[in-house]
Amino acid sequence: QRLLPRADMVSKRPWTENGGAADAPECGSCDASEAAPAPSVPSSSGRSLRKRPWEEEGFRCPFLDTINRTLLDFDFEKACSITGNNFNVYACLVCGKYFQGRGTHTQAYTHALQEGHHVFKNLHDGRVYCLPDGYEVVDQSLQDIQSLLFPTYDKETVSTLDTKPVYSRGVDGSDYMPGLIGLNNIKDTDYVNVVVQSLSRVPPLRDFFLLPANYAHVKSNLVKEFGALLRKMWSPHNFKGQVSPHELLQAVAHESDNRYKIGTQTDPMDFLGWLLNALHAGLGGTRKPGSSIIHKAFQGQVQIKTYKAAKADTDADIDVETQMTPFLYLTVDVPPAPLFRDALERNIIPQVPLFACLTKFDGTTFQEMMNGDRRQYVITRLPQYLIIHIKRFSKNTQQYVEKNPTIVNFPVRNLDLAAYTELSDTDKEKNVQTKFHLMSSTQHDGQPESGTYRTYVHFKANDQWYDIQDLHVNGVHPQLISVSESYIQFYDSSTS
Template identity: 50%
Template sequence: MDPPGKRRPPGEDDDLEAEAIKRQRISDGEEDEEGGGEEGTDAAALPGLAVYKDDDDEEEEGAGRREQWMGQENDRGETIENGGGQVRVGAGDEEVMEALHQKDASRPPAPVRQQRQVERRRDCPYLDTVNRQVLDFDFEKFCSISLSNLNVYACLVCGKYYQGRGLNSHAHTHSLEAGHHVYINLQTEKVYCLPDGYEIDDPSLDDIRHVLNPRFSREQVLHLDENRQWSRALDGSNYPPGMVGLNNIKETDFVNVTIQSLMRVTPLRNFFLIPENYQHSKSPLVQRFGELTRKIWHARNFKGQVSPHEFLQAVMKASNKRFQIGVQSDPVEFISWLLNTLHAQLRHSKKKDRSIIYDCFQGELEVVKEIQKKPLIEKNDNDDEENKVLVAEGGSSNDSVVRETSKVPFLMLGLDLPPPPLFKDAMEKNIIPQVPLFNILKKFDGETVTEVVRPCIARMRYRVTRLPKYFILHMRRFTKNNFFVEKNPTLVNFPVKNLELKDYIPLPPPKVKKKLRSKYDLIANIVHDGKPGEGCYRVFVQRKSEELWFEMQDLHVNETLPQMVALSEAYMQIYEQQE
């Protein structure tokens, strides 16, 4: 025993006990070795000695270190808990086992980690440091240092994203280095003061939460087209909600004009303004499209523009980089892919083949296909070319045509433009031809024949049997050959209001007690400017509440006249069915 008044330093008891066990095991091994034989040889294989292991708790205690005494396994023995580790001793070591049991009984129980209680305060002295002009929640929620998307906070002073708020986290370090103390969790929308760690409960921060995650009630959505008020951004500029510019990240104008056009489709917009309508879908593309829709129509944005960065990232991933940033693409191909992908990811099951996409845009065509059968060639005995006889399969030459009729659903219709003139006029200038929209719509009257060569030579007749609520028309201006892409400059004369289709397309009679709705109004018109493969896209859209037309090209939004819409080189149009 130690003399009274003299205390051993901490950790010396553990060292003495480890040394005692070591001597006991060595002595047991020597006795077995003296006994000889195979059993003694096996017993001579001593187990490893006890080792120490570090356990760092970075979240709660930083770099604190605890030593644990770990034992190894012997051929015979009993496992005893020792300070969080385990040690295995022989069956005859009663004294060592008793000493370890007494030590464990005298050791205080290990502390149980409890959930951290966060204080909530309203009197934060740093609220005046919040700078709303630098806040931008349009980009991906990644930490600017670790590039992690877990537990990300936005600094409300400088606008940068950082991960975590505990000790040694990037947000905690930034608060100490830069003196920025107010942070918002981008997932839970809770605001904290760092490094103090308390939650700020102040209603003056609600406008930031609404910009981070815009919300609409069902009543607000129903009266959205009746709102004529303009909103004011923090920089003093005015903008109409729903008519904000979209940032062109790099050659993404084909995405911008498509999004601006789809925002005029009222049922589609109303559906995506309420997240509960599509909460069953786990698709990132659906969620990002809904977020972008809510940001465009939000009336309390800090800026009069929105960046579709997160939506573009979801598009790149969902399309396997078929559409990507920095590569110009065709808006017709993009809207076709987008509508079909959204439909596939919105429907509840494969059996229920309905969604908001099909409810808005799906129509039906009757296609009559006439295929000429291959003739059989019979040769006479004299194998001359002149004496060949053509015999059609299945009988006489009158029966050599096979006619197939089918019903085909469609989301958009492609219209063929007449070829441009080959020669110049007397003034050495090319004549820009014009064609009425009704002339190129005759393709779908059920009588006009269209020759096709792929997949086989056939004569096609098309007739619209069911009109959709929103009619998408696509003018085929670009033609490809083996050498280059050619653009057709033909102007299409189309009405902006009251497009009557029943006078040019024979439609089936409506059902009982239903009125034939064949009148349409233009709501979006996409235009291509420049050479094929180059150039840019812009779009004319209508604001229903004021019946005004706006020309939109990326961030530029200008009011225009309806007559200017009709003079443009239309590439894709969306018509809305009149009630």
């Protein structure tokens, strides 16, 4: 049964205004589910020789002015608002809702007839159509909407992101700087936001993901969504001064079998470790060093010397094993925190320097293992970008998560790891840097199981520090960062 629009539901067409209804082209004359406008086949009948209005030279879609940019948001799952189907979905550019299909009987087509909304954008290929007539709208004025849906970059723009600050204004009037944009907290997803904020400013990683040609061959949906989110975060064409990571979160939930999902607060370090490995695998990375951009940026190596526990019934020499282990981040322990009270019975939170935590890697300090083995660690290869995990959370005997509130002091610039490294001769010859500058620091506020995460980031383009908590981006003094309850830190070894 064909859907026949009631006359009062259809808004007036431009050609009915002068030509009269008799000259109007048949509405929705195609039955194919994905209808293209019916070509006007020349025939002996005079009527069909006549061009449709949109086939005339210089025709401009009369509905372009009905587009409402303030209602457009392409950050959410591209699924039909009626069927939930995510195949062949169009956004109504008048009300912002998503509908499936554009042929007769489809949700978009019906929406056009019922609501009198006529301009629809295909969310998969970006093409714009006027419904129910079905002609494609090609108009330069739609370019900003195309850039919102698919932000694109060229190599030259990418190369200036850290040197040239850009100031943008959304259609809602919000001012923002591309690359320094808040992320929506969908529901307890701040643990994802802090990780994305940290990763999105590691230059080689960011530059790689901003140019989709770098991973065009990759099938991993996680890789694609991570790239799409970074392109939105660095885009000067956002309509709002914020981005929603909804589609990445869905890819993460799917890829991790719901280990990381919307609505369940999770440890961001646990998530970061998983994400790095999942992106590495999704990009086709192998065990070979440097086989993905993830390993190129973050992989280092530690030498572990294990002194086996002497067996009581033998007096043989102590068995020593030396093993080289690659790492993507280093975990350091915070010394147990006795909570002192001062004369006024206020709790005093202890402070330790990061260097005290790093002695674990000095090659001489012993770490006692549960089985009685003792280990010595030393870094034998430094990555270009170093991630340090300051281990604050632990489960007590009742399986409750406890947080060590000790404040770890660290230098924001020139953290020297020379005392914790034994570099190879080649690395020494190459003059590999042992000094690192902080790029970002994530911290936890509040109770162990219910608190929230925020991250401090260094914005290279203007050399300023910012405190980013979900949607909120505020300038911050670097001195505040160096005495915070830091949990995850990203450092840059470049000599700048």
